[in-house]
Amino acid sequence: MKITEVRTLRLDEFPNLVWVQIGTDEGLSGLGETFFGASAVEAYIHDWCAPRLIGKNPLHLQARVNELSDYIGWRGAGVETRAYSALDIALWDLFAKARAMPLADALGGRSRDRIRTYNTCAGYKYVRDRRGQTVDNWHTGDAEGPYEDLDAFLTDAGALARSLLAQGITAMKIWPFDIAAERSGGLDITPDELRTALRPFEQIREAVGDAMDIMVEFHSLWSLPMAKRLARELAPFNTYWHEDPFRLDTPSDLKHYAEACETWICASETLNGTPAFRAYLQTGVAGVVMLDLSWCGGVTEARKIAGMAEAFKVPVAPHDCTGPVVYGASCHLSMHLKNALIQESVRAFYTGWYRELAQGLPDVTDGMIELKDAPGHGITLDEGLWRRADATVRISSRSDI
Structure with a gap:
């Protein structure tokens, strides 16, 4: 089998999303995806990666x-790494399809048939803004469905927690401190901002008690001194983990944060x-x-990475708040990994715009994710996307090399 074509799609x-499809001379193809800097990733895939892939055997993955x-x-998660990541997902999809196996099985078999999920409380417009990751520009617009969960956790987090529990979802992630961080550059928070940010935790505990695990997302926005202060303020609410309290340029700084944090530290989707x-693991x-x-x-x-974490006796929780392909592939990885703890998902996405773009999404029932039986990661893009008026399609093939 030889790679004959590398094709990318942006809408x-x-x-923020770019998809990559690797085609072969035997008619099989693999689909990958990444997020942020989509046009730059597209250029790197075609300028650097495609000439090194075309004509090669895709099944020789390593x-x-x-x-x-x-x-x-190679040091950070920049354009190069995002391109490699998208292509690697596509190669694994192709590899599993060539063996007529779901990705979870092609990876070496499953550790489980279902995995618990938590709901990242984003809304329908959460990834549609070029300006980046701020509450201000994602906390806008009319709801596109019943799960505008970003608005919900900022306004009535107790009602949101009850809604999730009604679906069997017993864990949720929120980020009410971001508004203050965006104003102050992560250096300070006013008494009013602090009271406002703590209110969702109060509402959740008042509404459902300890029936809901609460993950706190800080989006790497805070200085170390302020992050430590916020950790102490959160202690009464028995939160599940604290995620990325500051930029992990130097992971050893987490040892100082741990002095103030009484729950698990979670890091980092940005590594x-x-x-x-x-x-990160060597911080202890x-x-x-x-x-x-x-x-x-x-x-x-x-x-x-997961194998290394297992050696340190630390669990893994794959991130998903980007697109449907990464979500599907992550669910397969979670089924395979011995030390997978929980899988992130966004109900506004997997019941909403993911379905506008793709088929084959995993099932979520009673707060648990289950896979379908299709080979590969199971996610296929709607063929009409490649012909949409807002589509940018670029193809590298043997004749271009």
Whole structure:
């Protein structure tokens, strides 16, 4: 089997997402995806990666990964890593299809048939803004369905918790501190801002008691002193984990944060590769390893990261708040990994716009995720997307090399 074509797709409606499809001379193809800097990733895929893939055997996965590595761009989750990640997801999808197996089985078999999910409380417009990740520009617009959960946790988090429990979902992630961080650059919070940010935790505990686990997302926005203060303020609410309290340029800083934090530390979807996660694990305070398949190096690197975490006796919780392909592949990885703790999902996405773009999404029932039986990661894009008026399609083939 030989790779004959590398094709990418971007849609103006979803400007942060780029999909990549790897085609072969035997008619099989694999689908990958990544998020942020979509046009730059597209350019890197075609300028650097495609010439190194076309004409090669896609089933020799590690060889293909080895050949893609550039002289620069391997230290952080930049354009190069996001391109490698998307391509690696596509190669694993193709690999599993060639063996007529779901990805979870092609990875070496399942550790479980279902996994618990938590709801990241985003709304329908959460990834549609080019300006980046702020509450201000994602907390806008009319609801597109019943699960405008970002508005809900900022206004009536107790009602939101009851709604999730009614679906069997017993864990939720919220980020009410972001508004203050965006104003102050993460350096300070006023008494009024602090009271407002703590109110959702009060509402959840008043409404459902300890029936709901609460994950706190800080989006890497705070200074270390302020992050420690917020950790102490949150102690009475028995939160499940604290995620990315500040930028992990130096993971060893988490040892100082742990002095004030009484719950698990969770990091980090922003880290790339085994060296960065090794630095995190070696702090001795890692509670949960969160990796994003489209930012850490793909399935190949994620397996190595998870294995390393297992050696440190630390669980893994794959990230998903981007697109349907990463979501599907992450669910397969979670079924395979021995130390997978819980899988992130966004009900506004998997009941909403994911279904506008793709088929084959995993099932979510009573707060648990189950896979379908299709080969590969099971996610296929709607064929009409490639012909949409807002689509940018670029193809590299043997004749272009």
